[in-house]
Amino acid sequence: MTRKEALVVVERDEPVSATWNRVLLARANDRPTAWDYVQRVCTNFIELHGDRSFRDDPSILAGLASFEGRSVAIVAHFKGKSFKDRVQRNFGMAHPEGYRKALRVMRLAERFGLPIISLIDTPGAYPGIEAEERGQVEAIARNIQEMFEIAVPIVVTIIGEGGSGGALALGVGDKVLMMENSIYSVISPEACAAILWNDPAMSADAAASLHLTAQHLRTLAIVDEIIPEPEGGAQKDLSKMSQALKASLLKAFEEIDAIPREELLARRYAKFHEMVRFRLLS
Amino acid sequence: MKEKKRTGWLEKNGNDDRGPGTGSDPGEGEKKIRIPEGLWIKCNHCRQIVYRKEVDRSGKVCPKCNYHFPITLDERLEQLADPGTFEEFAAEVVSSDPLHFSDSQRYVDRLRSAQKKTGLDDAIRVGECSIMSIPSVLGVFSFHFMGGSMGSVVGEKVVRAADKALEKRRPLILVTASGGARMQEGIFSLMQMARTSAAVGSLKKAGLPYLTVLTDPTFGGVTASFAMLGDVIIAEPRALIGFAGPRVIEQTIRQQLPEGFQRAEFLLEHGFVDMIVARKHLKETLGQLLCHLGARRNSGTLCQGSQTG
Numbered sequence: 266m267t268r269k270e271a272l273v274v275v276e277r278d279e280p281v282s283a284t285w286n287r288v289l290l291a292r293a294n295d296r297p298t299a300w301d302y303v304q305r306v307c308t309n310f311i312e313l314h315g316d317r318s319f320r321d322d323p324s325i326l327a328g329l330a331s332f333e334g335r336s337v338a339i340v341a342h343f344k345g346k347s348f349k350d351r352v353q354r355n356f357g358m359a360h361p362e363g364y365r366k367a368l369r370v371m372r373l374a375e376r377f378g379l380p381i382i383s384l385i386d387t388p389g390a391y392p393g394i395e396a397e398e399r400g401q402v403e404a405i406a407r408n409i410q411e412m413f414e415i416a417v418p419i420v421v422t423i424i425g426e427g428g429s430g431g432a433l434a435l436g437v438g439d440k441v442l443m444m445e446n447s448i449y450s451v452i453s454p455e456a457c458a459a460i461l462w463n464d465p466a467m468s469a470d471a472a473a474s475l476h477l478t479a480q481h482l483r484t485l486a487i488v489d490e491i492i493p494e495p496e497g498g499a500q501k502d503l504s505k506m507s508q509a510l511k512a513s514l515l516k517a518f519e520e521i522d523a524i525p526r527e528e529l530l531a532r533r534y535a536k537f538h539e540m541v542r543f544r545l546l547s
Numbered sequence: 548m549k550e551k552k553r554t555g556w557l558e559k560n561g562n563d564d565r566g567p568g569t570g571s572d573p574g575e576g577e578k579k580i581r582i583p584e585g586l587w588i589k590c591n592h593c594r595q596i597v598y599r600k601e602v603d604r605s606g607k608v609c610p611k612c613n614y615h616f617p618i619t620l621d622e623r624l625e626q627l628a629d630p631g632t633f634e635e636f637a638a639e640v641v642s643s644d645p646l647h648f649s650d651s652q653r654y655v656d657r658l659r660s661a662q663k664k665t666g667l668d669d670a671i672r673v674g675e676c677s678i679m680s681i682p683s684v685l686g687v688f689s690f691h692f693m694g695g696s697m698g699s700v701v702g703e704k705v706v707r708a709a710d711k712a713l714e715k716r717r718p719l720i721l722v723t724a725s726g727g728a729r730m731q732e733g734i735f736s737l738m739q740m741a742r743t744s745a746a747v748g749s750l751k752k753a754g755l756p757y758l759t760v761l762t763d764p765t766f767g768g769v770t771a772s773f774a775m776l777g778d779v780i781i782a783e784p785r786a787l788i789g790f791a792g793p794r795v796i797e798q799t800i801r802q803q804l805p806e807g808f809q810r811a812e813f814l815l816e817h818g819f820v821d822m823i824v825a826r827k828h829l830k831e832t833l834g835q836l837l838c839h840l841g842a843r844r845n846s847g848t849l850c851q852g853s854q855t856g
Contacts, residue, residue, distance in 0.1 A: 390771075392791030392799050397809060400819050401790040405771040410744040429728070429737060430771045430790075437741055451737040451768070452730045461650035461730065475733045476646050485645075487734050534745055538706070540738035541699045542645035546638075 279480070285469035287478050288454060290446040291425050292388075295500045297507075299326055299341035299384040299424060305507035306514065307332050307339065307382075313370055315362075319399065322363030323354045324391070325435075327370040332382065333515055338374030340367040340435055341384035344425070357426075358391035361404035364434045368408050371415050380418040380518060383435045388453065390431030405434040412437035413537075416530055418521040420514055422492070423447045423479075424499075439524070439533050440517040441487065443479040444510075445494040449487070450477035487540060490517070590614055606826040615763070615783055615826055620665075620672055620689040623722055627830050628676035628685060635674040637707045642669060642700050646733050654731040657693065665692045669700040670725070673708040678720065679834025680844045684712040688724040690764070695725035697769050698732035702739025705773060709746035709757075718756040718842045719747070720833060723774045726792075727767020740772035747773045756840035758833060761788050761811070761820065775819070779836055781829070782811035782820045 290296065303310055307330035314321040326343040329336060344357035374381050390401055412419065412435075419438035427436070427449030443449065452460075454472035459465045482488040492513045495502040524532055588599050592614035602609060606626050607616040618626075624633050648654040662668060670692040676685050686708045688695045705721065712719040728736040750757045759777030761770070763786035771790055774780075782788060789809040797804060807813050814820045824832045838850035 390790065392795050394796065394800065394804065394808070397789050397791070397796070398813075398817050400775075400817065402770040402788075403775045403819055405790070406740075406744060406773070406775040409741055409772060410748045410776055413741075413745040413748055430740060430768055433737060433740055437745075449734060451728045451733055457730050463651065467650075471650070474646065474648055474650065475730070477733070482734060485734060487738065537738065537741045537745060540735065541703055541742060542643050542732075542735055543640050543699045543703055544643040546641055 279478075281469050281473045284473045284478055285454075287446045288448055288469075288472050290498045291448045293498070293500065296425050297499050297503050298346060299339075299343045299386055300346070301503060302384060302424065302507055302510055303330065303339055303341065305504065306511045307337070310339070313373075314366070316365035316369060318365060319362045322360050322366055324357055324359040324387075325363035325367050327366055329374075329379070332380075333511070336377075336379050338370055338379045338381045339384070340370055340381065342387040342432075342435065344386055355391060357387040358389060359387065359431060359434075360391055360393075360396045361399040361401050364390075364404040364408045367435055368411060371412070371419075375415045375417050378417060380420070380521075381415070381438070382514060383419060383421045383438060385421060385423045385427050385432045385435055385449075386425035386447075387428045387431045388426055389428035390434065405430045408434040409437055413530065413534055416526070418518060418529065419533075420517045420521070422510065422514070423449050423488075424510075428453065437533070437537065439521045439529065439536070440489045442490045442492055442513050442517060443482060443488045444492045444499060444506075445479055446498050447479060448472075448477040449479075449482055450475050591616065606829075608826050613784060613825065615785065617690070617763070618826075619691070620667065620687050623687045624672070624674075624676075624685070626826065627678055627687075627720075627722070627833070628674075629678065629680065633674050633676040633685070635672055636711065637673055637704045638668065640669075640700050640703050640707070642698060642732075644731075645699065645735055646731070648731040648733070650731075657731070661691075661693045665689060667692050669704070670695045670697070671701045671704050673704045673711075675711065675715070675717070677845055678830060678837065680846075681834060681837045681842045681850070682715070682717050682845060683837070683842070684708050684715070684717050684719045685722075686720070687722045688762075688769075690724035690726070690762075693729060694727075695723070695769070696727060696729035696736070697725060697739050697743075698729035698736045699739065701729070702736075702742050705739075705743040706746040709743075709750055712755055712757075713749055713753055716753070716755060718758065718837050718840070719750055720758045720760065721773065721777075722760040722762060723765045723769055724762045725765055725767070725769035725774075727769060736768065740768045743773040744776060747776050751778075754841075756837055756842060758836060760824075760829065760833075762786050764788070766790070766792055778840065779822075780820045781822055781824050781832065782814060783829075784811060784823050784825055786811040788814050788820070 310330040312328040326341045342357040345351035345354035420440045421438035422442040454468040457471040458467040479491045499506040590609040593612035595611045673686040761782045765788045
């Protein structure tokens with residue numbers, strides 16, 4: 266199929282090239298990381314390490330911080346800054362112990378009544394021998410399930426790449442926000458193109474077909490709010506971007522605070538329960 | 548082989564040639580998976596010529612090497628549900644192609660051809676039945692329907708199965724075989740991981756047993772959600788089970804994978820499944836587990852602590 270034909274069958278509001286540009290922006294080396302935002306949005310950040318079982322996974326950043334006059338817990342994928350740092354942090358691709366660290370800190374937050382800020386930025390969970398040996402599937406499944414049970418407000422923000430199950434493992438919450446040029450997808454466009462088109466050159470078309478942009482996902486009611494980025498992307502004006510993130514987080518927490526606490530988990534369940542599309546045969 | 552590459556992501560990435568048990572021949576449909584006609588057949592694994600009736604009698608297992616031939620969804624139902632007790636529900640839930648997805652072929656056309664090939668509407672059937680006289684809710688995957696991939700329909704049926712188990716206070720048993728998420732439904736297939744994990748979580752709170760049986764192959768979004776959340780997790784011998792397909796891992800780490808990697812035995816050794824159960828003992832084992840976990844028989848009596856399963 267040619268690109269033109271693809272455009273006809275997939276209704277969309279922007280050309281394939283614009284979607285692909287967002288994919289590139291979301292992944293760019295100079296895109297601000299979770300750590301950039303934590304430093305600017307919060308104060309008194311104290312990093313907590315380790316899953317208490319195997320090791321500390323530097324792909325995941327977790328800790329406690331002050332946010333607008335209250336203490337919160339932070340869980341985030343952290344891709345790293347310099348090349349060396351990025352390698353050490355495995356480009357934000359967590360092993361099971363990373364997800365387990367995040368879960369441990371979220372459970373800690375719950376015990377002390379702290380709201381949770383989750384920042385998502387990962388190509389996906391790491392596909393490696395050790396990851397499989399240590400139960401990548403179990404760690405992801407457990408996080409997803411338990412995030413429905415953690416009885417404190419959770420605000421999830423996709424700040425860059427939301428790569429499949431590895432993203433969802435930190436991705437269940439009462440509000441899901443997305444930065445304008447971030448992406449969230451069940452599979453990378455490259456892998457999707459390789460499998461379905463049998464042609465990696467079709468990645469841009471795959472990206473568009475997957476509806477992975479914030480705009481698409483807002484339309485599909487997966488995302489509650491799009492956080493606008495400065496002209497040219499978040500990296501162009503980090504302080505402005507951080508202010509926008511802070512304002513959106515604040516608004517999200519205010520809205521969640523209005524929900525009676527005993528209804529919080531039922532509403533979270535109901536929110537995700539709606540994320541399905543099928544038809545019924547009569 | 549072309550068709551194989553175009554269904555779930557596992558086939559492309561996961562089904563390597565490291566031996567038998569890596570899923571059934573993709574060229575064969577649900578209806579067509581027949582061990583070839585005739586009195587004698589050749590085992591896919593040990594290559595020995597074995598007596599067909601003997602294979603059939605043991606639930607399609609090779610009597611020489613214990614290789615588990617792939618079986619269809621309906622054969623599985625037949626093996627697990629007490630005769631005549633399976634009553635399907637949620638059969639009216641069908642795909643709506645939410646993203647109007649089209650690649651080299653339209654998603655609706657892929658669905659249609661999978662339906663024609665398998666005689667199924669989607670990659671799972673769920674229903675009420677008795678297992679060893681214990682009223683249960685049972686869901687069984689078909690790998691032959693687009694690689695057993697999970698989109699909205701599969702997700703919804705799993706959720707409805709959990710809801711039914713809650714409503715009727717019955718145990719839930721899910722038998723998986725899946726390449727992972729159905730990428731043609733994009734974010735909706737990813738969200739089925741969340742919906743299903745949450746739904747089976749409700750059983751935990753209600754004190755109802757939830758058992759999973761992982762068959763060859765179970766990968767990706769299905770493994771990384773409800774499949775790994777069973778109170779007891781059973782795997783079939785030699786089943787390939789994991790997150791990323793072997794080929795993806797090989798491409799990532801650029802080295803060969805060790806023998807037996809991601810097999811059921813590997814998961815047992817690493818502590819991620821409770822037990823490996825041969826097909827001929829599966830029903831009986833499920834019955835015994837359900838009894839231990841406080842399920843009731845059709846008669847309403849508890850079978851906890853009883854002698855027979």
